[in-house]
Amino acid sequence: MARAQVTDLVVVVPGIMGSRLADADGRPVWDLSGAALWHGLRTLGGSLRALRLPKDTGDGHPGDGVVPVGLMPDVHAIPGIWHPVDGYTGLLGSLERSFTLTPGENLLPFPYDWRLSCRYSAERLKEAVDRRLEGWRASAPGRRDARVVLVCHSLGGLVARHYVERLGGHEVTRRVITLGTPHRGSLDALAHLVNGLRRGWGPFGLDLTDFARSLPSLHQLTPDYACVAGAGAGAGAGGLAYARDLPGLPGVDHGLLRDAAAFHADLRRAAAGRPSPTPLHAVTGIGQPTHTTAELTGDELVPLWLIDGVDELGDGTVPRLAARPANADGTGYQVDESHTPCEQHGSLQNNQGVRDALAGLLGREAPFHRDGERESVPLSVLAPPLLAPGVPYEVSVTVPSETRDHDGLHLTAELRPADGTEPPIRTVRPLGEGRYAVSFPAPSPGAYRLAVRVTDRPETTVTALSLVGGPDGE
Incomplete structure (x- = not known):
């Protein structure tokens, strides 16, 4: 093209x-x-x-x-x-x-x-x-x-x-x-x-x-908005205060x-x-x-x-x-x-x-490579941005209840190391009420890209990035 x-x-x-x-x-x-x-x-x-x-x-x-x-x-x-x-x-x-x-x-x-x-x-x-x-x-x-x-x-x-x-x-x-x-x-x-x-x-x-x-x-x-609770006097609507107002x-x-x-x-x-x-x-x-938002508890x-x-x-x-x-x-x-x-x-x-x-x-018609007849599936992915050594890599996924078949989707998770080695791929198991989970064995130290998608629908992919630490003194 x-x-x-x-x-x-x-x-x-x-x-x-x-x-x-x-x-x-x-x-x-x-x-x-x-x-x-x-x-x-x-x-x-x-x-x-x-x-x-x-x-x-x-x-x-x-x-x-x-x-x-x-x-x-x-x-x-x-x-x-x-x-x-x-x-x-x-x-x-x-x-x-x-x-x-x-x-x-x-x-x-x-x-x-x-x-x-x-x-x-x-x-x-x-x-x-x-x-x-x-x-x-x-x-x-x-x-x-x-x-x-x-x-x-x-x-x-x-x-x-x-x-x-x-x-x-x-x-x-x-x-x-x-x-x-x-x-x-x-x-x-x-x-x-x-x-x-x-x-x-x-x-x-x-x-x-x-x-x-x-x-x-x-x-x-x-934050340039009121976001701190438990801060005592000076909190505004909803009990939240601007961080800048908390000396x-x-x-x-x-x-x-x-x-x-x-x-x-x-x-x-x-x-x-x-x-x-x-x-x-x-x-x-x-x-x-x-x-x-956040709650201030002690320091x-x-x-x-x-x-x-x-x-x-x-x-x-x-x-x-x-x-x-x-x-x-x-x-x-x-x-x-x-x-x-x-x-x-x-x-x-x-x-x-x-x-x-x-x-x-930028002035170009966007390429079309999605099936407009298929309903979009918004995946909400929670994965650890930083992980201690020896700890399994736990991922949770949520699908909104208004999404059709939100409890019966087939989801796949791929944990790809930044060094280019072959990524492990897991099926994400359904837990009910639009909740899904998957666990990978403790990864080696390094950087990773986690890709979660509805299987065979690449347009649904959500990518989370993670850094896995190594033992002290390694």
């Missing part, structure tokens, strides 16, 4: 941890993925701790010589920072095959130092876009009116929005496409900051708590938390105040068990699934309510969900349905 014509500059902005980092001498300080992930993490722990930022970094750079050198190609994770995320090689390759997009010309992967404030990274994005767009427009008469399309995963969407809304990017940007961006934050980010590595992370032999708590970016990923909340840097709130408020006001906001298309993962934050008694689900990391920007002070600025795949956060950029939606947004 011929590649569809695109005359714009397409920029791919990855999420947190999604850029490879090197020191001033070119030595990798974060560049681990796939089969090398677990064993490399054990030896790289000291280097990661050395990446801790000084308290006064703010929106600047610490001057430690660390530079971004590329996008992560495969599954990557840092315990205590974020859940495992898939790489971006597949997404870039798909864009290049489907469109007249060429790396080095009009396809620009944008790596950035994900430790730093989104404001700092947005400044670097502006420099990169200004430089590349000028050259692209000058390269042929038909490109003089080229604009920018930003394709962003997770944290990358916040970086792109600051560039567009606060740094003049709206003047050259045709549209912003976000994949699982926590526009209103993620409860998991707050839980990582408060709880550190105290709950279930010990087998990984890494304590990166102080490193995580030094990151402006991780604070900017915390006794342990673990967080309260200055960074207040600054994160100001960051989100500035984005809302800037977009709402413009007569014609830049189109923003929010691709939102749905149907997956997702922590949305521990206990994540909860419900908000106001409702389980809104999400992509397993970002609640559905947080995956698109909020209405700004009643101004009417609102962003609809452009596409809602039944998929998990770390795999959104490589989901086939998401790629089809991207094709439409």
